[in-house]
Amino acid sequence: MQTLRLGTRGSPLALAQARLVADALIKAHDRLEIEIVTLKTGGDRIQDRPLAEIGGKALWTKELDRALLAGETHLSVHSMKDVESFRPEGLGIAAMLPRADVRDKLIGAASIDALGEGAVVGTSSPRRAAQLLALRPDLDIRTFRGNVATRLARLDKGEADATLLAAAGLDRLGMSEIGTPIEIDVMLPAAAQGAVGIDARDGDEEVRRLLAAIDHRPTHRCVLAERAFVAALGGDCHSPVAAHATLDGERLVLRAQILSEDGAATVEGEAEMPLDDVAPAAALARELLDEAPESIGKLFA
């Protein structure tokens, strides 16, 4: 029997995703045991300020990265959406699970159009805020953080009329019946939304071989293209950026959008590329920035 120590955050969503990875590994390999190691991250402790203000994405991954680099764990499970563009030296994403529903869901109203004039929408995602304001400049967007259950409780208490959450997270928590999905031509998702990734140490060939067996290549390819777009922009979670790739036979089609924070300006485009070369994703980022007005350009200066 071989035992792998799997590092994860302790939120209900993180634990559900950790179990999905553990189950996939056990199914793929005989005589393998997984021990789930729950780690606290900075992001879990600070709930009242927008993520962008308190240090961005690295907050979620730092403690998992440290434990993995120190050899306390063999792998880390992440929502790929929360993984910063550049990983620390010595670590890299080795596999991804098949992607779940990539759409955002609106909770609290039947549709964006159905929201009342000036309705309060709680979100701390600059992308969701800008996309909503682009459609409905009258909305009053307020900071709303915390894990999925916390946000739903704040909505129940009347702190906002509506909120947006990823369908993937709700599905994995067994809350599929909550909210109305918004189609991706109305609200393009964040890069990597709905994808779960598994980090391993560079050079840990044993673990990387075990992970290769559960890697879902179409998801992995699409997410790499989306991340290449965001990396080339110099974007992170401070930026109102959407990127979503799909496969069309042996080609990958990437759609991307960048917005000003108030949603007044939007630039969007599409690029097609082979599965194994994401350079056109970076080229699309430069193209969109070139044509972007100052209100967008200054976000990526």
Ligand SMILES: NCc1[nH]cc(CCC(=O)O)c1CC(=O)O
């Ligand atoms: N930043 C929080 C976060 N990271 C990943 C998900 C959902 C699951 C996913 O997109 O894979 C969520 C919650 C949300 O956006 O509703």
